[in-house]
Amino acid sequence: MNTPNATVSPVASISFTEQVSWGVRRLFVQLGVLPFMLVLAVIVFGTLSDQFLSAQNLMNLMRQSVYLILVSTAQMLVLVTGGFDLSVGTIMALTSVVSAMVMQSLGSSLPDMVALVIVAGCVAGLMVGMLVGLLNGLGVAWAGVSPFIMTMGMQSIGFGAALYLTGGVPVNRLPPAFSDLFGFGAVFGLPIPVLVTVVCVLAIHLLMNRLPTGTYLLAVGGNAKAAALSGIDTRKVLLMAYLLCAVLASISGLLLTARVETGEANLGGTIALESIAACVIAGVSLRGGIGRVPNVVLGAIFIGLVQNGMNLTNVGSYLQMVVLGLLLIIAVVADNFRQHMILPSAN
Amino acid sequence: MYDFHLLHTEGLSRYYPGVRALDAVDFDLAAGEVHVLFGENGAGKSTLISLLAGANNPSAGSIYVRGIAKHFANVHEARTAGISAVFQEFSLIPTLTVAQNLCLGEEPLHNGMLDKQGLLKRAQNSLDELGFEVNASALVATLSRAQQQMVEIAKGLRGQVSVLILDEPTASLTELETTHLFALIGRLKEQGVGIVYISHRMQEIFQIADRVTVLRDGRKVCTVKAAETTHDQLITLMSGRSIEKIYPHIESRPGEVVLEIQNLSTRSGVRNASITARRGEVVGLAGLVGCGKSELLRAAYGLDKVTHGKVSLKGRDHTNASTAQSLKLGYFYLPPDRKHEGLVLGFRSTSNITLHALEGSLKGWGGWLRKKDLKDMAIRAGDQVELTSRNLGKAVGLLSGGNQQKALFAKGLTSNMALYVFDEPTVGVDVGTRSALYEVIKQLCEGGAAVVLISSDLPEVLHLAHRAYVMCSGEVMGELQGNEITESGLLSLFFGTKEGKS
Numbered sequence A: 001m002n003t004p005n006a007t008v009s010p011v012a013s014i015s016f017t018e019q020v021s022w023g024v025r026r027l028f029v030q031l032g033v034l035p036f037m038l039v040l041a042v043i044v045f046g047t048l049s050d051q052f053l054s055a056q057n058l059m060n061l062m063r064q065s066v067y068l069i070l071v072s073t074a075q076m077l078v079l080v081t082g083g084f085d086l087s088v089g090t091i092m093a094l095t096s097v098v099s100a101m102v103m104q105s106l107g108s109s110l111p112d113m114v115a116l117v118i119v120a121g122c123v124a125g126l127m128v129g130m131l132v133g134l135l136n137g138l139g140v141a142w143a144g145v146s147p148f149i150m151t152m153g154m155q156s157i158g159f160g161a162a163l164y165l166t167g168g169v170p171v172n173r174l175p176p177a178f179s180d181l182f183g184f185g186a187v188f189g190l191p192i193p194v195l196v197t198v199v200c201v202l203a204i205h206l207l208m209n210r211l212p213t214g215t216y217l218l219a220v221g222g223n224a225k226a227a228a229l230s231g232i233d234t235r236k237v238l239l240m241a242y243l244l245c246a247v248l249a250s251i252s253g254l255l256l257t258a259r260v261e262t263g264e265a266n267l268g269g270t271i272a273l274e275s276i277a278a279c280v281i282a283g284v285s286l287r288g289g290i291g292r293v294p295n296v297v298l299g300a301i302f303i304g305l306v307q308n309g310m311n312l313t314n315v316g317s318y319l320q321m322v323v324l325g326l327l328l329i330i331a332v333v334a335d336n337f338r339q340h341m342i343l344p345s346a347n
Numbered sequence B: 001m002y003d004f005h006l007l008h009t010e011g012l013s014r015y016y017p018g019v020r021a022l023d024a025v026d027f028d029l030a031a032g033e034v035h036v037l038f039g040e041n042g043a044g045k046s047t048l049i050s051l052l053a054g055a056n057n058p059s060a061g062s063i064y065v066r067g068i069a070k071h072f073a074n075v076h077e078a079r080t081a082g083i084s085a086v087f088q089e090f091s092l093i094p095t096l097t098v099a100q101n102l103c104l105g106e107e108p109l110h111n112g113m114l115d116k117q118g119l120l121k122r123a124q125n126s127l128d129e130l131g132f133e134v135n136a137s138a139l140v141a142t143l144s145r146a147q148q149q150m151v152e153i154a155k156g157l158r159g160q161v162s163v164l165i166l167d168e169p170t171a172s173l174t175e176l177e178t179t180h181l182f183a184l185i186g187r188l189k190e191q192g193v194g195i196v197y198i199s200h201r202m203q204e205i206f207q208i209a210d211r212v213t214v215l216r217d218g219r220k221v222c223t224v225k226a227a228e229t230t231h232d233q234l235i236t237l238m239s240g241r242s243i244e245k246i247y248p249h250i251e252s253r254p255g256e257v258v259l260e261i262q263n264l265s266t267r268s269g270v271r272n273a274s275i276t277a278r279r280g281e282v283v284g285l286a287g288l289v290g291c292g293k294s295e296l297l298r299a300a301y302g303l304d305k306v307t308h309g310k311v312s313l314k315g316r317d318h319t320n321a322s323t324a325q326s327l328k329l330g331y332f333y334l335p336p337d338r339k340h341e342g343l344v345l346g347f348r349s350t351s352n353i354t355l356h357a358l359e360g361s362l363k364g365w366g367g368w369l370r371k372k373d374l375k376d377m378a379i380r381a382g383d384q385v386e387l388t389s390r391n392l393g394k395a396v397g398l399l400s401g402g403n404q405q406k407a408l409f410a411k412g413l414t415s416n417m418a419l420y421v422f423d424e425p426t427v428g429v430d431v432g433t434r435s436a437l438y439e440v441i442k443q444l445c446e447g448g449a450a451v452v453l454i455s456s457d458l459p460e461v462l463h464l465a466h467r468a469y470v471m472c473s474g475e476v477m478g479e480l481q482g483n484e485i486t487e488s489g490l491l492s493l494f495f496g497t498k499e500g501k502s
């Protein structure tokens, strides 16, 4: 039998350098290329800019990254089922616009009940986000539309709707408490957006690892027909993936709205592609069936970190696009290489 | 005779556009019996069991469990009624572990959370109980086909099962694992489980069957008691004609050496193996599942990396050559896994058969394809393997398992090759077609080509090979010639005793 674990183990007589290279290889096989790229990026930007590793910049980085972390985790849920969600940006935008409009109009008629206004706004935003997720899920699972087309269509519909609702004008005059709390607030020194993100990510991690649902998501992506033959209701699982994805994207939309203090239709511009890139760098298979939450969080942080580092070192935004594209491709090539090392006779 | 019916159907039918896959079949199964379904490729066996197991909906007719009419909307509902199936097409998820697959949909929980330890333990226990040597924490993608089959069987047996359906479970198992399976079937029978069993291997049918139902073109021909029927009778019932001899006599006229493998080791687990193949003879390659018999010739073909040793093809060095070079030099390899390696499932048979000839004779003036030649070529090759023209035009994915295998076989017949390596060529092929495929092997061999037959089906090697090698854990254990090729001679080498070495 040719088990994959039959790699040679280090013998006492081999040299130190060989041991190190063996250790690095093992690390690479187990963790993938991402940790190496992260370390490399930290070293490069740390030497190029003395601000990069300052506590303040790291805090900044964390604050900036939470939106992408949330959306990437959301994206992963759909990617592992073998789909895509190109409408995550639209979900953020719709959430932002709707929640802001509700808060604005309720705020002027009920100026004394701030808490109620904020809750109503958030609930309205989440509901719209979930509506998009529901439609995505129904389209993919019941109507059999390909995820690419379904979510691309929804992205256009949602963006159009957001622009139509606002007339293209940002919605402002939100209750200041909303931004103070969800945009800039902190508990025990931990910013609330970071806290919310940690809670969401932990919940999804639990879902993927400690609940049967996680296995079902992976199973549907690994082989949908086989999953169905194993008695799994694949349509329900798919619907849930798109719904959960929408909820997370919507939360991210709320947090960002609080941060920018306006409801904007342009909120989630490029986040769909960025979140897919973060997932792919983190080893999530675009064919479905493979994906781990901690890696995805690292992937999102990596993208945030590179963008932050390039900003500090004055790399122009045009060149930043080139660099990010390159990194994405390098990550995928490295991962293919790793697959070969895991399965020697890759069939 | 059987007054208590565990399961029976009345007028069960399934129609597809233009095909009556199953046509008004009355079938019944008693507790504690093994009921074999027998019939040609495309006769409707898999269709029947997919209806019984809830994987498919009948167009007409009904299913009764213990006399009560049932309607299964999905596999899960059938399972709840105690009906469990191991399908011909694998239903494992390659990206999950064996344990995750075995417990899929029925995960053990602890305070509402997944009990990962319990999951692993339960899976490993169920495998060990069945005597299957598979590691429950391994990823399914890393298992061999036979190991996957074992996991599949273990999965079918979870929970309370009163009807177990097995669709060609032994197609990719060797004798040893088959023995385990039959022992298991014996135990289940004693517990009163009814078993529906599909196989194209005749000897198995007489080994375990109580009754046999013969299907032809979607209709039931008859149900007979296994003890009251014979080989020939079954074949006549199945095909409507009689086939005197399944295995043809192949003339051996050994000529020049085409393939010579010397002291070959590969990354995939072959160790220091040497074999030769000459023109005009059939060389058999036998051994247990995972012994490296397939890996050896895959490496020679260019699919796996050679780490040590030498391959020469037609006298020239061919070590670590590419598959394209192999094909160009006349080395044809027929892979065992038709779904993943052999066929493009969305293409018609015609396109599949001619796929690797596109670069060669079919390319006409200016690089344009010769459409007419392409069609003729496919029809000619299809004729040789008895693939009817109706099936030639269908997407391969819609064909029955055995007809897919025929399409795969036909790929090798589009041009004259010097060396044909057939890796498990008759997996899931009905007896009639099998004799046709053997006839093709005979013609190829007597026409002067070298043939290597890698097979887990012992009778196949016994009857066809002029010379046979047996492998065990990556090594060649011995070589047998002519009359030395006997069942006991081969089996004694299976487990690594070198005494039979000549």
Ligand SMILES: Nc1ncnc2c1ncn2[C@@H]1O[C@H](COP(=O)(O)OP(=O)(O)OP(=O)(O)O)[C@@H](O)[C@H]1O
Residues within 6 Å of the ligand: B016, B017, B019, B020, B021, B039, B040, B041, B042, B043, B044, B045, B046, B047, B048, B088, B398, B399, B400, B401, B402, B403, B428, B430
């Ligand atoms: N989805 C489908 N669409 C059209 N035709 C189908 C479909 N599924 C099966 N068929 C046809 O139904 C017939 C019966 O197929 P089935 O798979 O039941 O055969 P089988 O007896 O199991 O054969 P084998 O021994 O080769 O596995 C075949 O002619 C097949 O082509």
Ligand SMILES: [Mg+2]
Residues within 6 Å of the ligand: B045, B046, B047, B088, B167, B400, B401, B402
């Ligand atoms: Mg079948």
